[in-house]
Amino acid sequence: MKFEEIVRRILDENKEMKYEELMNLIEEKKREAKGYLTDEGAARIVASELGVKLEYSRGKRDLEIDDLISGLDDVTFSGRVLAVYPPRSFKRRDGTEGKYAKLEVGDRKGVVSVVVWDDKVELISSQKIARGDVVKVLHGYVRRGLRGDLEVHLGSKGSLEVLPEKPMDDRYPSIEYFDLKISDLPKKKGKVSLRGFVHKVFDVHEFDRSDGTKGKVRRILLSDETGKLTVVLWNEKVDELRDLRVGDLVQIVNGRVKKMNGDSIELHIDKSSIVKVMGNYFETDIPTIRDLQANIDLDRRLKVLGKLVSLDDIKEFRRKDGSEGKMARIFLSDGTGILQVNLWDEKAEILENLKMGDLILVEGGHITERFGRLNLNLNDNGRIEVKRMTQEYKKLNDVELKPKKIGELTRRDVLVTVEGKVNSPPQVREVDVKGEKIPLAILEIGDETGRIRLKVWREQAYIVKNLSKGDHIKVKRALVTTDPSGAIQLTNIKTTELEV
Template sequence: MSDILDIYEKIGGKVTQKEFNKLIDEKMEIMGGLCDERTAALLVAHDLGVEGVNAIKIIDISLDKKNVEFLGKIISAFEPREFNRNDGTVGKVCTITVGDETGDVRVTLWDELAEAVKTGDLKEGDVIRVKGYVKEGQQGLEVHLGRGGGISKEEGETVNVKDPMISIGEVQLGMGNMCTRGVLLSKQDIRTFNRKDGSTGCVTGIIIGDETGKIKVTLWDNKAKEIDGFEPGDSIELLHGYTRESFDGSVEIQVGNRGMIRMSEIPVRYEEKVTKIGEIEPDKFYNIKGIVTGIDGVREFTTRDGKPGRLCSVHISDDSGRIRVVFWGEHANFAEALSIGDEILVTDVQSRVGFRDEMELSANWRSTVRRLK
């Protein structure tokens, strides 16, 4: 469809196509060659009282467009936060993510519009028309509402939203505002730390997986606390995270205050590839499955920083051999409750040469443990 025909379709039959083309010619003549045919068509549509003819798709938003207008659906809305202005007044700001069938973009809302998110007047699922200007944000392009900009709810309009989720196998370094879903495989205890400004922060790590792989996720502050509401085996969604290089050179996802964690309505499948016990070599990570053939019991100890710790050693066998697995921390509780004859699956355990030069495995926070039968 040509640009002119596309604009004509948006005027909703106010005039015939022949009359519309005639008005375009007249507009071009009045403008004395100062506009092209498309611009003249937009001016005619405006004269006819038609709004939204300048609307673009989200995928077409770019810095060189400066001012944009688009129709989209609110995918997510973040809780507004307050701040103090230089004049002593208190302002409010929040961001929403708006999407259509081509993609999504962050929109920053101030004061009354931010309050509308808090009261629910603007909420997930609402279809809105946005007029604003484009700027580079911390995690990609953002749209801000300046002078002449604004938001209007479009009752009765339908917008199909592109699924923003990518598979774990598609996650790459340098991604911002990314979304994925996976099975929660393991989670680390929350750790607190002091920032340079004197405030206290907290951080934790989790591992999630889907059919394409698994990945480490670092959660900061409120997001670190929210993960307590989820258990290994839950299918979860991470929204508006970003990627960084981990200390071991791998790619990890980070989720801060701008991100979201929620239960996934779509169940995620994840299956580990298992290595036979007889094929295990030192200083590597493995997933193993076998029968419990021995339990040494729990041993308590004190860490270097004075904290109490626990470990429990269990012997696991398959048709290729037998190996000792040391379960640390919370995994020691799981191991202590096992019985001879239980079949278990243990993932991400590290191999090493241990006592009496025998091969053994170590299950720490990165590991997952599951009783099969």
């Protein structure tokens, strides 16, 4: 019986025992024997002392992520997929071509990279493994990566399979467990998990503890698309994360929320927390819309790829200098967020060649920001191109059609779908726009979480004209805007749909 099998058998019958605790017992037996015991021999002695019989067969016990240590072979564990990175090719020394892909997998006790090699890369595409799936990693081997983090590698003997979700199974936290936003934290207490980008790294400071020993503390500034947060690293975590760089994407598990003076908060990271570096923003060719929003004040590299989910008509206007201009709005989604792209002057004419569902690449232009929401403005300095649709983007969910509660809407939202009841009957009037009389209906709608003003222009104003208080209404692809006071409101655009 191999060493790994003996270890599994011991852990299977001693479920309270941690892997590291067992390894310490085995090492102690080897020291007592002064080098005359192999790993397998020492493990058999420990098994005997613990009353574990090795002669009969039992099912193998899957490890948890915090059981993994470098050097282990033939490990099996399960977890939630937090990220899937595209395959990469490379040349070996003998001139042959190899390929690999990487996943990030997490459970309640940790996060680890899974590196899949060569033919095994097909396991990801054939099973359509995606972020949020629960997977079982079989027969991997554990090594340290370039950053010193543990990685589980799947070679010729390894395998990967998607597990069906079971109700009430708390072994695999939901993706929301790992995916809190910084703006959510003021409402949270105790331990939380989230991910974000390193925005700034401050110096390390040492301090004297009450017992006379030295401690260490370091602060970093973390950002996501909803805001920024001070993260405080303590003692061993300072050393463990000494190589953090601006732009690093980190997954934090079990950080502790600490309320500071006023409404401010910090997230404290100690030995019970896990911080996993999942890549660096500046090493990606095309950032996601969500990542662009989190890093925009660090990086003016403007390159966005997304599916066209909405568009508006070309509008003509006169500038202060008397010249005439044109502007059209399109809205792109890549599954992580929605970005409004304003096409100016000659670029606005491209609208005639675009259709809903096109895959659009935008390069150049400049960003404007209002209330934390980004708009990309494309003029003579930018470029827009319709790309060939890929399977990845073809299967994107229409995030703008997923209903949101009115009370959850923020100024950062772009296109949303809401439904509720009419709180006040519509007020309908005609507005003079460049000599043209355009109908406008203004009404208030609400659900159990809040209420909001809805402005409906042109022909759709007649759809809501006769609604009464209490009538049901659903608005798809409404544009989130603000009134002069800064309060959010909704308005229709060309692709907005109304159901009454």
